[in-house]
Amino acid sequence: MDIDLYFSEKLREWFEQREGRYLPWKEGQDPYKIWLAEIIMQQTRLEQGLPYYERFIAAYPTVKELAESEEQKLMKLWQGLGYYARARNLQASAIRVIEDYGGTFPDNYDDILSLKGVGEYTAAAIASFAYDLPYAVVDGNVYRVLSRYFGQELPIDSSAGKKWFKAKAQALLWEDDPANYNQAMMDFGALHCRPKNPSCGDCPLAENCGAKAKNRQLELPKKGKKIQIRKRYFYYFVWRGANGGYYLRKRQEKDIWQGLYEFPMIELDKSLKTSELKSLWAHWELEEQDWALLSGQEQQQLSHQKIIARFLWPKAPLNQALAEDWELVEVQDWADYPLPRLIAQYWEQKQLAFF
Incomplete structure (x- = not known):
């Protein structure tokens, strides 16, 4: 046949x-x-x-x-x-x-x-x-159906595999x-x-299914490359304006979330213990007593990255010299600003509804 x-x-x-x-x-x-x-x-x-x-x-x-x-x-x-x-x-x-x-x-x-x-x-x-x-x-879906039916073990992310599956389809x-x-x-x-x-x-x-004949349905299709997940540590500063609203900045970098708005942020290559956060306070010329709240870790898994974030709430006034590219946005206007899911979910958890 x-x-x-x-x-x-x-x-x-x-x-x-x-x-x-x-x-x-x-x-x-x-x-x-x-x-x-x-x-x-x-x-x-x-x-x-x-x-x-x-x-x-x-x-x-x-x-x-x-x-x-x-x-x-x-x-x-x-x-x-x-x-x-x-x-x-x-x-x-x-x-x-x-x-x-x-x-x-x-x-x-x-x-x-x-x-x-x-x-x-x-x-x-x-x-x-x-x-x-x-x-x-x-x-x-096509990779899965063809690999199982024909018992094809070529990795779907290999050059040979891509060529075979394209030709067979x-x-x-x-x-x-x-x-x-x-x-x-x-x-x-x-x-x-x-x-x-x-x-x-x-x-x-x-x-005529090759995978079913050998009871290997869950083994196919195969991938050859293991994705390496990069961990990134974001420290967000939820800074309230003197007359209400919060400061947001637009991500301009050619990176994740480009074009979305976020709280001002410092990225580090490691997670800091609470006792080590003074380095972040110094960046904003603040003292330890100027902090009102520190969140726990919030996480978002992307395809090749894992974002681990903490939100810090300063209670001291902002030095305006630090805020050249920031926008002071009233909470009721946040519905017009695209936000990363991690920030939107954190804000909802704080029950500061802005939708």
């Missing part, structure tokens, strides 16, 4: 016999909506990303409105999704669509791929879903219906061939 043909036929039967997931951006094959959704859904679960997509479409119903958006509004809408470069790349690409393509989204794979923030997966998704072009997508593509093939692959991985609890007992591919 041709296992490729078996795979293709059984996958098509499975897809045609079930009700697909509700994906509003697929209605009408609007390339702008598909592009917007694909960028939002990168590194994001569907249930988390869908409300963001709906808010973005409400705020920016056309690519022109996205191109003309104020950065602060854009970043505020993105708040909580992480990988904030995606939002900046969205606007950069929207501007290019306006300037280079007259406001009409490009309709071929190479031009789509040339947009900032669009990689091979996203370009293939837009090309197939919007224009029915024969390009196979390869995402985490393309070879299996239903050329008469590339959009539904791609949707079927992603749905099957997300709903049936799941990472931890795959439905092997009623799997339509079970008869």
Whole structure:
């Protein structure tokens, strides 16, 4: 039996016999909506990303409105999704669509791929879903389904692995219906061939599944590189203005959270004991008795970094010479300022509601 043909036929039967997931951006094959959704859904679960997509479409119903958006509004809408470069790349690409393509989204794979923030997966998704072009997508779901079914042990993050999976996905593509093939692959991985609890007992591919034959479903796919997590220690200073409000600064560095607002901060390469904090007080020309509150550790795990933060509340007046790039913002206005999730959650815990 041709296992490729078996795979293709059984996958098509499975897809045609079930009700697909509700994906509003697929209605009408609007390339702008598909592009917007694909960028939002990168590194994001569907249930988390869908409300963001709906808010973005409400705020920016056309690519022109996205191109003309104020950065602060854009970043505020993105708040909580992480990988904030995606939002900046969205606007950069929207501007290019306006300037280079007259406001009409490009309709071929190479031009789509040339947009900032669009990689091979996203370009293939837009090309197939919007224009029915024969390009196979390869995402985490596709890696998992193919590696298990074909018993492929090449690491998915290796050059050889990426080449094999891309070629195999393309070879299996239903050329008469590339959009539904791609949707079927992603749905099957997300709903049936799941990472931890795959439905092997009623799997339509079970008869020829290489992983199931050897009871190795949970071992595949394989990765070759172990992610090294970098720890970073942020010490935030929650400085209240003389007439109310708190000081915020905009992160300008090409780093995490660029374009978001935070309390003034000092970053160190290690965690300080409470007895060692005098060095931070000295930075602001303050004495130990000038501190009213020190928080416990607050943490946020990013893909390759772990942020460990503490919040210090000085009660002495601020030396204005230290605050050149700070903004004094009233609490009721914070809803207009995009904040890192770590800070937003800490503020909510303090029950100083600003939403």
